[in-house]
Amino acid sequence: MQTRPMLYSINRPELGVDLPFYSSDEKRAKHVATRLRHMANVHWVDTRDIGGTGEPVHLPGSPLVLLDYSLMQAEHSSMLARRLIDGTPGVSLLAVGSLGNDKAGVVLAAMRAGVNEFLDIDAKDEDISELLARMNCEVRSPAATPAPVPRSRGRLVLLLGVRAGMGTSTLAAHLGSLASSEKSPAKGAPSDAAGVQVLLLDLGRPAGDAALYLSLPNEFHYENALKSARRIDATLISTAFSTHDGRLSVLSQTAGTLEKPADTAELPVLLDRLRLHFDLLLTDVGGLPVSEVPLPLLREADEIWLVVDQSIGAMMSLDAILRQLDARAMRDARLSLVVNRHDPNDGVTAAQIASRFNLPLLALLPERSRALRGSANQGQLLHQTSPRDLYVRALKGLLGRLQVADASTNERAWWKKLIDRKGR
Known part of the structure; x- marks a missing residue:
């Protein structure tokens, strides 16, 4: 009792x-x-x-x-x-x-x-x-102030390209589009059913690249959202945020800006509001040094995917980023490795990279730069022009990792992860 x-x-x-x-x-x-x-x-x-x-x-x-x-x-x-x-x-x-x-x-x-x-x-x-x-x-x-409808909090996944040019924004655009397509409301669901909502938070370098690949206008920016953090609701999201094919919402920095993403006292509020309205926040911070990634993003992330290729420059940048994360006590079990543009003839394998840096290998994406460039020049994503391309098929494993648990299990899983993370 x-x-x-x-x-x-x-x-x-x-x-x-x-x-x-x-x-x-x-x-x-x-x-x-x-x-x-x-x-x-x-x-x-x-x-x-x-x-x-x-x-x-x-x-x-x-x-x-x-x-x-x-x-x-x-x-x-x-x-x-x-x-x-x-x-x-x-x-x-x-x-x-x-x-x-x-x-x-x-x-x-x-x-x-x-x-x-x-x-x-x-x-x-x-x-x-x-x-x-x-x-x-x-x-x-x-x-x-009517009480909101109870729902689980969205997962936050960071795509951290170890340096500019790793293809992180391209990866984020494709994953966001594919995830939102697979996570549309079930057939026969009422028109006002929430479904599973995906937001692509485009903060990588060069600024606005992910939105560019999605052929989206960039009018309501990340900076605007920070200033309006306490006003973020379903109405503002539906009216101000850009959307791709009516499913994927996108929030970007001003295209071409050289300023690092703002990290104000309102950012935790903004993330909290966004996670109440979206089941998945896929965040592109590719090309940013760890010191410029907003700290609340690093702290709140459920998973951090480090995107590299097989070049010596990428290996040096990966080592530097891991040292910076270690100095902030953030080198933990949330980190995984995504090897992009993999070519089996380049000498070092993805497994060797993962072993060298003691990271779990999450995915190996094949070298398809020409095909990706060709679809982008048509204003489309690769899965729209070539749905059976090797790159698109290689994304299947990552899409499985992005699946959102149902509301009955999501909170329990989150608490387990929180306790585990505190223990580490």
Whole structure:
């Protein structure tokens, strides 16, 4: 039987806003209460009093709840957030933590758990007060913000070409088009059925190449989406994002730009919104050094595919990228190797490259530059002009890797991956 949590009032009761703070650390609760003493009456809920391990937690009404997202409490709070969401539809969750000293990973963990907003305990009083007022207003006026239809979060796959010219944008364009074709809604499904949605996030170099290969206009850019991150919804996506054959959505940087993709505080918000609306985010960051790849992309990626060819320059670039990932503690089990333009007569084999760099070999794509160039010059992709081409057939294995699990298993698989990754 679930134990009823106890409330411990730890600051002035005369303030109008009452907020429960869920944490197992009383000192942390007192610190938060003191910090918010002029804005809210904080009650400490000792999470050690909450029984069970995975059952939903039921609360009366649709309350606003504070969760402890200090470094030591983040993982436990994420698990509790899931239980609160399951047990109390409409609950509003506000993570409380610090953004100092590069704690962006805590923010990402909160967003992955379904937390609505993040309160930086070190922010200015007026910023904290504004956030609390807005969240409290939303709780009091639930009709103004209808609850979204529950769905699994989309997978994020990074295609990281180790240097410019590896064919990463060409690969991304073909995979995105083929994946969206195979993942259309089932025959006989209602017209408003969501189906499986794919977004190609085109951030590689040269900028806008993937959109160019798809013959798409490039009007609403990645930079525009960052500025509008909190407004991203189904309507904005359907009206502003470019689409290929009505299925694949594409978001690119401004074509020809030399600026690295912006990495602002809104990027985690943008990724969170996109992953709610798309089942797969296929992201081309080919040709970017690791230092220019936005950090939230590297942190949130479910898989990172390193695209190389058999040239000595590619081997040197691959070694450098692995060193950079290692320095950021991101050389982990998410990394796989895709050897492009493979020619068995080039001396070094794909298996030898994988063995040399201790990476799993995900795919071997044959040398088909002439055929790919020919289809591109016609304004088409290779599978549109030659559906049985060796390159197209070699993509089948990668398409299988991009399959999205059904909603009943996706969240469980994600939690297993998260726990495994933290363990490593």
